[in-house]
Amino acid sequence: MSAFAGQFVPLKITTNNNPDWAQWSRKYPMTGNGIPQLYVVRADGEQIYGGAGALSGDDLPTMLLASLKRSGRAFTNQEAEFLQRTVQASELALQSGDLLKTGVVLAEIGQLGPHDNLGSFARPALKSKELYLELKKRIDSKIAAGKAELLDTNAEKPLKPLLAVYEAEAVAKLFPKWKITTSGLTRELKKQPQYTLQAEQAEAIVRARVVAASLSPRIRNRAESLYTSVIRRFPNTEADALARGELAAVVPNAKILSMQSEDMKQSTKKSLTFRTWATQNGDFKTRAKYLHQKAGKVQLMREDGKTIVVDVAILSSDDQKYISERSGKID
Numbered sequence: 001m002s003a004f005a006g007q008f009v010p011l012k013i014t015t016n017n018n019p020d021w022a023q024w025s026r027k028y029p030m031t032g033n034g035i036p037q038l039y040v041v042r043a044d045g046e047q048i049y050g051g052a053g054a055l056s057g058d059d060l061p062t063m064l065l066a067s068l069k070r071s072g073r074a075f076t077n078q079e080a081e082f083l084q085r086t087v088q089a090s091e092l093a094l095q096s097g098d099l100l101k102t103g104v105v106l107a108e109i110g111q112l113g114p115h116d117n118l119g120s121f122a123r124p125a126l127k128s129k130e131l132y133l134e135l136k137k138r139i140d141s142k143i144a145a146g147k148a149e150l151l152d153t154n155a156e157k158p159l160k161p162l163l164a165v166y167e168a169e170a171v172a173k174l175f176p177k178w179k180i181t182t183s184g185l186t187r188e189l190k191k192q193p194q195y196t197l198q199a200e201q202a203e204a205i206v207r208a209r210v211v212a213a214s215l216s217p218r219i220r221n222r223a224e225s226l227y228t229s230v231i232r233r234f235p236n237t238e239a240d241a242l243a244r245g246e247l248a249a250v251v252p253n254a255k256i257l258s259m260q261s262e263d264m265k266q267s268t269k270k271s272l273t274f275r276t277w278a279t280q281n282g283d284f285k286t287r288a289k290y291l292h293q294k295a296g297k298v299q300l301m302r303e304d305g306k307t308i309v310v311d312v313a314i315l316s317s318d319d320q321k322y323i324s325e326r327s328g329k330i331d
Contacts, residue, residue: 040067044121073119101213103171142168162202197299201239228256
């Protein structure tokens, strides 16, 4: 019998004048009469055995062994604690609507087996499957909504839907079994001139978010450098402000939050200036301020607050010189 130690949780119920016993006996029927009355109930509440009278000889170990075969996988104490802790963190993240953190945390459970079939009837294992399926449903919805907003219509403020798409892509990569691919969508978005720079910003921010969402302190320590990279690459943009806010929540004393280099201060001062931009042939003019330049394209913000992306090559020589002075070069 020592082989079964630790694989069953003994429960003794007083039968005389006990309302719990009345409820128990209604839920779990008994075969035969007499004492003792022996039950085996699985972790999910399903009755596996219910019989009256003592089991003699090999009958008891035989029954227990048969019950174990129907009871699913038994986790070690360490595995059970890890599963419980991770499921709780995933559930809280999902309840808050943070699908990226939900995915990053839930993916850790893959160490124990397939997310949709851990082979256990324990409540945390069943909850893990429930969260896994719910997350996939929400990611599918997120991708469809992002595609509709960015490709079917022309989003005036694209960073938010772009972040949603790149987050969905990051989560999908954590669960290859889903067979969800967004790479075609993100490639298409990068080809859209009006989204090129914001797509780069979204991709960089999501990369930092994935690291910041990790349960591992060693991995989370990399978040500061990734957010700092976003701030330095995209100064004075919506991405800059977003990265600063998220970095402050993760690393409140991050250096980049308390200091700016003289170059960054100068860039900030100059980029806030609205000026007239024109093409070389003069058929296009607009009042806007410089935001960012990358891959031969410049991002400008018009006085009405809308951002536009223009090929640097078609701009006047004065405009190209202006860009070069602020970015150091024209890519």
